[in-house]
Amino acid sequence: MSIYQGPLSKEDFKTALVECEKKAWVWHSFANFKQMLDAQNAKEFIYWGKDKITNEDDYHSDASTIDLYEVYCQLLDNNNQQDNESLTKFSQNWTDEDGFVLTKFQGETIENGNEVGDKARVFWTLENAKKTPHLKVADFSGNLDFVAVQKQTTDLLNNEQSQYHYLFEPAFGYDNNNLKTRCDILRLNGNNHVEIIEIKATSKIKPEHFFDLAYQIFILEKNGLIVDEVYLGHLRDNFILGVPFAYDDSPLKDLASTLYEETPQITFAEAKTAFEKVLNSNWQPDSEIKMIEDEFDYFLDFDPWLKKQGSKTAPYSLLEAYRDLETQGRWESWINELSTYLNKPLSLMTYYFQQPNCSWPVALKQKKGAKIWAPKETFCYHIMPWFDTSQPHIFQLTGSSNFANSKKAQVYWETQQVYLTKIKSLKGLEASLTFKGDDFFLPYHHEHLDLVHQYQTNKFRITDAINGKQGYVKQNLVQYSHYPVYMYDFETVKWAIPRFHRSKSYQQIPFQYSIDVLMDDNYDYNQPQSMKHYDFLANQIADPRPEFLREFLKAIFSQGPGVYVAYNDSFEKTVLKYAAWAFPELKIPLFYIVQNTIDLMTFFKGKKGVYPWFMVNHPLFEGSYSIKKTQPALEPNFSYTDLTINKGDKASQVFREFIDGLIPQAVWEEGIYPDLLAYCNRDTLAMVVILQRVKEIYQEWEQNAK
Known part of the structure; x- marks a missing residue:
């Protein structure tokens, strides 16, 4: 007879205690998922979890996300072989012993996890051979x-425990396998004493990692083992392949930033001369390198600390931290209550879905030296009363961490207002909200509401x-009047395990560029011949x-000194800074480009005390400054829909598969290569569209003002 109401996976456990118990209910089983889908179709509730599968990327602000709930709904509406295969994969994922793992639907994430796990097993195998060669590894x-595997693990621990030191991915279950887990690495210390080593393809410890380990400790100790220590093995942020550690x-x-800051202002002549010197030297750096055995000691950090x-x-x-919560009886109560909660049918969940808060998530807080696990107390945006997302709504107001989804949900829960067209004034709405400080909404939210009403x-x-901000627009446009103007864009790829010499984990490695050069005022995105184009x-x-x-610098210097333009320039600048550090022979020309690059996104994204947010605004931006929103709103006839590869994350994934040898050369050259070229070229042309339309809008305003 089982102790618990039903199965409770590790993923359920983490999601409930870190994010939201309602979200955990949705992804607990396919039955729950389908019930939520039915409730949404019946216009009772809406799932707004936006299951963001975020790339491990410290520097690229445009990290890709996937809303799996929305994707599944789209798959149901389609009827082709590829989508049917995706549905099959989707359904099979519910049977995973860890529960429904959302990140398994993003190719790079699972590939990085597998790669880091493989390298960790190599490390501990080598470690065992060095220090305890008389003991075995399973x-x-x-x-x-x-x-x-569960049976093999049990048999080994019962009969051969003294002969082994490390077990890789042993399996344990409890309560008729209502709870089950596989440890990444288990170190055996004898007499049922063990240490858990969990491997994560990330550079730092996150709250969900603690609950991941806690779930494992609970199950192992229910199996009669004694956990002496736990470690979180994660990537070192200061490990650089091929560099003594x-x-x-x-x-x-920091190394690249320091090098850049110590470099004086560079002239075009200095940059071009330095580059020509490299070209004339037949520069062929040896950048191919693989991790050597000694480096296995350094690329991972095995951390026992939740807080250092x-x-x-x-x-x-x-x-x-686990023992403190164990003493309070929290683990037993959490697991017992959560297993009951997650196995409720929708008819019994209606009450919970109508509550405004995520009730289960906890966070570690320190008060007067004491460590306390306290409720997060956030407004729930994961499941809410249904609303029509095709209408302008409160969740379209942007603001990053200053105006997160929980704050938008607060507006909905406390005022029952969600449609922007029905909100007369945000200032008036603030009177119904509970908050500290002078203002709940950000200044440009009021402007966005006015534009929605007008539209x-x-x-x-x-x-x-551009109403009211014409002066800023005019001032910004002046920068683009000095020709030539080089519009450039990069596509990059990354690996958790550094792939190339003088690179780090998750470094954005550039593999493609597109450059559109505007030579004079006569450029027109509808007439490509009016511009010069370079790509690689x-x-x-x-x-x-x-x-x-080599090819980028040839192209970017081809028409003499000019204005260099990127969209969200911090990304391209970081790529170039890292390249300058890795290849010091090119430091001068690369830093020249960094020093002289301006950001097209300045028309939309503000900088406090320098220029306002959305000096160019449009209701169809839906409060976003992403190029995927700004460009279509300003010019709806220009799109990416005709392209086979039409997103940056898709381009990156395809190129990674090519480098990893998963795509045959013939398939790459005949089919994928031209599709990738077309995508990146479209990105820079979209930048030309934006500049051209902003210029036309300002000229129209100026004409009307006469």
């Missing part, structure tokens, strides 16, 4: 049959897009950077 990682080394981000020593706080280990009543004119796409299974940089 590797169950190749066996996906949970029950079979020291524990106090600075991360690449601070200036005013004592360290707090992962196991210590809905057919009073919006395109010149209203790496075509060899090798480090793409040397050839990329």
Whole structure:
């Protein structure tokens, strides 16, 4: 007879205690998922979890996300072989022993996790051979049959425990396998004493990692084992492949920034001369390198700490945190209550879905030196009363961490207002909200609401897009009047395990560029011949950077000094800074481009005390400054819909598969290569569209003002 109401996976457990118990209910089983889908179709509730599968990327602000709930709904509406295969994969994922793992639907995420796990097993195998060669290692990682591995694990621990030191992916279950887990690495200390080593393809410890380990500790100790210590193995942010390692080394981000800051202003003549010198030397850097055995000691950090020593706080280990909550009886009560909650039918969940808060998530807080696990107390945006997302709504107001989804949900829950067309004034709405400080909404939210009202009543004119900010637009346009103007865009690829010499984990490695050069005022995106165009796409299974940089600098210097333009320029600048550090021979020309690049996104994204947000605004931006929103709103006839590859994350994934040898050369050259070229070229042309339309809007406003 089972103790618990039903199965409770590790993913359920983490989601409920870190994000939202209602979201955990949706993804607990396919039955729950389907019930939520039915409730949404019946216009009772809406799932707004926006299951963001975010890339491990410290520097690229345009991290790709996937809304799996929305994707599934779209798949149901289609009827083709590829989508049917996706539906099959979707359904099969519910049977995973960890529960429905959302990140398994993003190719790079699972590939990175597998790669880091493989390298960690190599590390501990080598470690065992060095220090305890008389003890054996058991590797169950190749066996996906949970029950079979569970039996093998039990037999080994009962009969051969003293002969082994490390177990890779052993399996444990409890309560008729209502709870089950596989540990990444288990170190055996004898007499049922063990240490858990969890491997994560990330550079830092996150709250969900603690609950991941806690779930494992609970199950292992229910199996009669004694957990002496737990470690979170994660990537070191200061490990650089091919560079001698020291524990106090600075991360690449700091090394590249320091190099840049110490470089004086560079002239075009200096940059071009330095580049021509490299070209004339037949520059061929040897950047191909693989991790050597000694480097396995450094690329991963095995961390026992939930909170490290601070200036005013004592360290707090992962196991210590677990024991504190165990003493309070929290683990038993959480697991018992959650297993009951997640197995309720929709008819019994209606009450919970009508509550405004996420009730289960907890966070570690320190008060007067004491460590307390307290409720997060956030407004729930995961499941809410249904609303029509095709209408302008409160969740379209942007603001990053200053105006997160929980704040938008607060508006909905406390005022029952969600449609922007029905809100007369945000200032008036604030009177019904509970908050601290002077203002709940950000300044440009009021402007966005006014534009929505104008648009809905057919009073919006395109010149209203710059109303009141014409001076800023005029000042910004001046920068683009000095020709030539080089519009450039990069596509990049990354790996959790550094792939090339002098690169780090998750570094954005450039493999493709597109450049559109505007030579004078006569450019027109409808007439490509009015501009000069350059592009490049790496075509060899090798480090793409040397050839990329050589060809990029040739093109970017081809028409003499000019204005260099990127969209969200911090991304391209970071790529170039890292390249300058990796290839110091090219430091001068690369830093010249960084020093002289301006950001087209300035028309939309503000900078406090310098220029306002949305000096160009449009209701169809839906409060976003992403180029995928700004460009179609300003020119709806220009789109990406005709392209096979039409998103940056898709381009990156395809190129990674090519470099990893998963795509045959013939398939790459005949089919994929031209599709990738077309995508990147479309990106820079979209930038030309934006500049051209902003210029036309300003000229129209100026004409009307006469």
